[in-house]
Amino acid sequence: MFFVKKVVAIDGPSGAGKSTIAKMLARELGFDYLDTGALYRAVALYLVRQGLQEEAADEAIAAALKKVKVAFRLGRVTVNNADVSDQIRSPEASHFASVFSARVPVREYLLEIQRDAARHADIVAEGRDMTTVVFPQAYRKFYLDASVEERTRRRTTELLSKGYEVHEERIRAEIIERDTRDAGRDIAPLKRADDACFVDSTGLDITEVFTLMLMSLRGPREGSR
Numbered sequence: 657m658f659f660v661k662k663v664v665a666i667d668g669p670s671g672a673g674k675s676t677i678a679k680m681l682a683r684e685l686g687f688d689y690l691d692t693g694a695l696y697r698a699v700a701l702y703l704v705r706q707g708l709q710e711e712a713a714d715e716a717i718a719a720a721l722k723k724v725k726v727a728f729r730l731g732r733v734t735v736n737n738a739d740v741s742d743q744i745r746s747p748e749a750s751h752f753a754s755v756f757s758a759r760v761p762v763r764e765y766l767l768e769i770q771r772d773a774a775r776h777a778d779i780v781a782e783g784r785d786m787t788t789v790v791f792p793q794a795y796r797k798f799y800l801d802a803s804v805e806e807r808t809r810r811r812t813t814e815l816l817s818k819g820y821e822v823h824e825e826r827i828r829a830e831i832i833e834r835d836t837r838d839a840g841r842d843i844a845p846l847k848r849a850d851d852a853c854f855v856d857s858t859g860l861d862i863t864e865v866f867t868l869m870l871m872s873l874r875g876p877r878e879g880s881r
Contacts (some may be wrong), residue, residue, distance in 0.1 A: 662687070662778040664873065665786035668800035669835050669846060670750070671807030673857050673865060674782040677800065679731075680866045681873070682780040690773045692783035692790070693753065694733045695766050697744035698726050700752035702735050703762075710755050718761040726769065747820065747830075754834045757784075758841040785844035787852050796873055797852035800865075806858045807831055 664681060668674050675691060682689035699721070703712070706720045727734050732741045743749065756762050770790050773779055781790070787797040802810075808828040815822045838846040848854060853872050857865045 661774050661776070663774050663791045663794040664780045664796045664798070665791045665794035665852075666780070666782040666798045666800055667784055667787045667846065667848070667852065668782075668798075669784075669802075669807065669838065670754075670831055671811045672800045672802045673810070673862065674800050676862055677865055677869060678780045678782040680862075681869060684866075684870060685778070685780065685873075687778040687780050688773065689731065690770065690779045690781040691728060691731075691733075692766070692770055692781060692786065694741070694744060695726055695728055695769065696757045696762070696783075697749045697753040698733045698735050698740055699724070699762055699766065700756045701740060701744055701749050702726070703756055704748075704752050710752075714759060714761050717756070717759055721761055721765045726766075728773075745818065747815065747822075750834075751830070754837055758837065758843060760843060763843055784838055784846040787849040788847060789844045792849075797849050798855055798869060798872075799848040799852040800855050800857060800869075802857045804828060804831055804835075 664685070664687065666674050666678055675693065678691070679689050681687070702724050703717060703720055708716060708720060725736055732739055733744060734740065767790065770781065773781070774791065783790070787794060787799070805828075808824060808831055811831065812822055812824050812827050815827070835846075853869075855865065855869060855872075860868070
């Protein structure tokens with residue numbers, strides 16, 4: 657048994673709305689929120705700043721990770737006690753998070769950090785292997801998805817609002833590339849757990865998705881949209 661508290665686990669591809677929904681559900685339920693994507697982005701940012709690139713050997717990555725402490729508390733992410741919450745939202749951090757998340761040392765490093773959160777509080781955890789690897793015995797499981805076009809629009813709007821110069825077609829290509837990489841990796845690939853409730857958020861606003869998932873949580877365990 658990996659945890660003793662209740663875990664609502666949400667998986668899905670980039671841009672499906674997992675982070676926003678997870679925060680809303682956590683607030684409504686009185687649970688803590690665990691942003692696992694932020695943890696992977698923080699680790700990736702640290703590794704890049706240490707001079708490690710995509711082709712770095714596992715041994716080099718493991719050695720670098722022995723010198724870092726990554727933490728997620730109260731919605732903020734720290735690397736060796738330095739707050740990197742804003743820096744990890746860049747397109748660069750997003751790209752390297754997907755690349756390094758496929759590496760064994762990174763996944764092993766973050767596995768216990770993620771599970772430890774559920775030993776101390778009820779949590780809503782979102783990511784890409786929450787329902788299949790990190791919390792396979794979660795209290796409730798969801799797989800949140802949306803069309804590539806919908807996710808491209810959301811990501812473009814998000815980056816523009818933060819002042820980044822973006823090109824929508826490039827964003828779309830990056831989303832497709834990341835989907836392929838996340839679903840095709842050998843270690844903890846992105847996939848829907850057999851017992852996860854499937855929610856397609858295409859064409860729905862955030863309030864509609866939240867209401868749908870909250871109703872599922874308060875109703876029977878089975879169900880999908």
